[in-house]
Amino acid sequence: MVEHLHSDGEEPAVTLDAFLSQSNATAVRLESDEDARALIPHLDRLALIEVAFPKFRDGRGYSSARILREAGYTGELRAQGDVLVDQIAYMKRCGFDTFAPEKALNPADVEAALTRWPEHYQGAADGAVPIWKLRHG
Numbered sequence: 001m002v003e004h005l006h007s008d009g010e011e012p013a014v015t016l017d018a019f020l021s022q023s024n025a026t027a028v029r030l031e032s033d034e035d036a037r038a039l040i041p042h043l044d045r046l047a048l049i050e051v052a053f054p055k056f057r058d059g060r061g062y063s064s065a066r067i068l069r070e071a072g073y074t075g076e077l078r079a080q081g082d083v084l085v086d087q088i089a090y091m092k093r094c095g096f097d098t099f100a101p102e103k104a105l106n107p108a109d110v111e112a113a114l115t116r117w118p119e120h121y122q123g124a125a126d127g128a129v130p131i132w133k134l135r136h137g
Helices: 016-020 036-045 060-070 085-094 107-115 131-136
Strands: 027-030 048-053 076-081 098-101
Touching: 016 027, 016 036, 027 036, 036 060, 048 060, 060 076, 060 085, 085 107
Parallel strands: 027 048, 048 076, 076 098
Antiparallel strands: none
8 A cells, every 4th residue: 555544443543652551552653763672572463553754854764664574563564754755665665565645645656666676686674585686596
């Protein structure tokens, strides 16, 4: 899913502090200055982790996504905030699977960004096999 609009049936994401102090939330919002590793013991009960991007040039959310995916999180990982079309492919490689940009993105531009480079030189959280490994085993 490229863009995500809040649906009526979706549980609202709580703050990290609220999540850590209660036992029934299944959705949490991680601010850019919060440590994603605090969620690792709870990944099995989370359906959604929303990572805030307050400014497009704040890259801490990429690290949060990688930490969470590499720790085994398989639920929805959403990039929310100042998300630009130029960042979508990189966010996807880090493990984001949904996006909630503050400003609407042109779907054709998003699709072009996601399909422009079908091969990659390095491994990432998306599990794509690097091109060098495809060539040389």
